[in-house]
Amino acid sequence: MSSPGINGDPKPPCLPRNGLVKLPGQPNGLGAASITKGTPAAKNRPCQPPPPPTLPPPSLASPLSRGTLAGGPCPLAGGPASASVPGPPAERPPLATDEKILNGLFWYFSACEKCVLAQVCKAWRRVLYQPKFWAGLTPVLHAKELYNVLPSGEKEFVNLQGFAARGFEGFCLVGVSDLDICEFIDNYALSKKGVKAMSLKRSTITDAGLEVMLEQMQGVVRLELSGCNDFTEAGLWSSLSARITSLSVSDCINVADDAIAAISQLLPNLAELSLQAYHVTDTALAYFTARQGHSTHTLRLLSCWEITNHGVVNVVHSLPNLTALSLSGCSKVTDDGVELVAENLRKLRSLDLSWCPRITDMALEYVACDLHRLEELVLDRCVRITDTGLSYLSTMSSLRSLYLRWCCQVQDFGLKHLLAMRSLRLLSVAGCPLLTTTGLSGLVQLQELEELELTNCPGATPELFKYFSQHLPRCLVIE
16 A cells, blocks of 8 residues: 555555656665765656666676666566666677687787697687688698507507597698508598698608509599609609699609699699609690690709700690799700790790709890799799899880899899889899999889898998888898
8 A cells, every 4th residue: 555645645656757667666665776975866856867887888788687777667676677677788708818819819820829828728729720720821730740649558549539620621741651651540530531732741651652642532633642652653654633733743753754744634724843853854735735734834844954955945846835834953954945935935924944053044045035024033043043144134124023042143233224123022132242332222123122132142231221121111132
């Protein structure tokens, strides 16, 4: 029952005023709120809205209804409104484990740092083990790291679940045997279809192991064999699959001309071929056919000492669509071979003639006249290149990267020719002994330069590096 009013009439209940109601009287005769020292009595006053709680912004305070924050029915009063009594405000996770913040933060760390950070806590590992943080990276696993030694002395293959969670599509296995590769295939969940690239280095894989690997791992399209001396050309004939588009073979002593025959006949979709084989001759390059001519855009012949200009003839006629060619270390190739390249491979964007001691300035004239799309030219250790050759290159408006490491005849006058090449973004004159501080300082005119390598350059002094830091602030100068 209601308390009697002043005139003895029953007091009407508290009427709504602006959406608010007065609380019924408490047994102690006090109003809606307990009176504390210094607080006037609230008797017979319309109920006022409670003081706004200290809360996060409305978007974060989901437990409170919009009606409460907008002055709706007092949730503490009796009746239906009491069903919307709010719980405690929702708490945001600490910043150290906030996944939204961590997802943005972890992009700023290197792969090695991410491996360390993933060991901090489960929350960090859960965020870091997303495949997006590891795209384009290749784990390197040595044979001794593939097994754990149990207390009994037996070996157990390691758990690769962490690698599978990160979705690695490529692996480099070092020093492994046929058995190790079989264990890897059996224990890595993505090995059958998910692995796109495999690299075997200094491994004892045999023809049988190579055949099993490529038969079981149906997703492999990029294959690298380096320092693997136990497989033979017969293994290539029995294992290579038409799905392979990129192949690299280096320092494998059993690879000779017949290996190129297998590659050319079994890999019609080959886009990239990198070959370092000391016993390959001009005959091997004649095996390439029109099938590779349509698909192959990159050919790297590295330290193929027996290749001559006759081999270059076979290359330019069989592979006319090359955009990248390396003859690095093909020491028998001369200016005539470069002329063949320049006249027939007009689509080239990258040409590597490093460690070709017979190349002279005449070769650079051929390059400058015919290769108008060339963006990268590597002339490291071309010891017969002089300032005259650089004058030819100064007319190449598309060249962005030029490597002149250890070109011992290049002088300051030659650098002046390069100042007209406004398209240059990367220049290396490392190890050029005749360049002086005066000549090098003129390179500040190349304001678009992004990287300049001066390692082992006698003219590169501390004062010069300070000068470059002031006048080429956007350029990375490598000391």
